[in-house]
Amino acid sequence: EADIYQTPRYLVIGTGKKITLECSQTMGHDKMYWYQQDPGMELHLIHYSYGVNSTEKGDLSSESTVSRIRTEHFPLTLESARPSHTSQYLCASSESGSSTDTQYFGPGTRLTVL
């Protein structure tokens, strides 16, 4: 079991609210990622980070933002949630320099915006 944590696990909020999804890992991994996954669909990369103060947008356009102030922490923020943001959000991390670069995933946050 990987040491990567996400909170909250489930979140139901109203439209227009600001939310932050937390992701922390205790493995000392430099690389961290946020994915969005809808039921029965593939994971889509929305943000990634190579290390502290490094953040990049992924392949899927997202209105969310991320920050990487500490190695172990990679929160995702939505300034104004909308029903279209309803989805599962998965955080992952991997070790730089690893020959396999296996990504370890957190349990996910299931977000519902009413």
Add this chain to the structure above:
Amino acid sequence: KNQVEQSPQSLIILEGKNCTLQCNYTVSPFSNLRWYKQDTGRGPVSLTIMTFSENTKSNGRYTATLDADTKQSSLHITASQLSDSASYICVVTDRGSTLGRLYFGRGTQLTVWP
């Protein structure tokens, strides 16, 4: 276009039976292929990883095969158990980008009945 296609989309088998899941990909240049298991409401967990030169890799009752020439992989599950019920996701990494871009299949939803 880089893609990962999995079949079947869903599969129901009886406990104790074997099954084989398929993955076809067009990702190039190829780096490695992983099979992940994703339990409902959880993040994916890596089962196997294979590089270009590897034809088969086992992890307990899970055996993955890779044919890099035809760009096909399979995951064979032996003597299925109820706990095998999950989505199995094929993930291919390309080595043409610094990030090591991952391409995800949509998964095969396996249900094991008693």
